[in-house]
Amino acid sequence: MEINEIGTKVDLMITNANQCDKSKCTGWRLIRMKKGRLVKSPYQTPRKSILLSPFTEYSLSPSDKDMILKNGLVVADVSWNELERDKKKLMNFFKRGIPRALPYLVAANPVNYGKPTKLSTAEAAIAALYITGFKEQAHEIANVLKWGPNFITLNHEMLEAYSDCKNSTEIIEVQEKYLPPF
Secondary structure, eight states, X not given: OOOOOTTOOOOEEEEEOOOSOTTTOHHHHHHHTTSSEEOOSGGGSOTTOEEEOTTOSOBOOGGGHHHHHHHOEEEXXXXXXXXXXXXXXXXXXXXXXXXXXXXXXXXXXTTTTTOBTOOOHHHHHHHHXXXXXXXXXXXXXXXXXXXXXXXXXHHHHHHHHHHTOOSHHHHHXXXXXXXXXX
16 A cells, blocks of 8 residues: 655654754654654664664665554764764664664765765655655755755755665665765
8 A cells, every 4th residue: 555645744853962062963862743752762662663873774765655554764963073973872773773874965064064974963854755755844844953954955866766665675786876986
């Protein structure tokens, strides 16, 4: 059964490691703007929710759409500089959720502009929603940040290509086309 995303909202949950200035943090901004809700404990997240994680080999794909709609999407708000330190805390969330990595995308946030894979919390949420077919909600979230719409513009070709894939395997194949040569 195909889910119609128009008007449908995903339960966006944000874990926060309190590693950044709340006035500049995109995770806190989404919470303040009521675009996501704070979850402090893994037990506040539904079982089988999709959890964005850089520690998994499985890519998020449109095949995760039904699970996200049913159980929600969890985005970890942690600093890239402190990621290893908070790995154990994030692993506790994995026990309840289903970890998925985002495919190759480029940051548009002012701190990491143009850097591959260094997405802010908001950018990760936007990408996940867009790829899984919740484009309306992705645009809504992008619009709460000055540079948010630019993230979609900068990555539009990739986001569209990823959203046309069927599963994680196809995402990885499409991603190869965009990865810079080593």
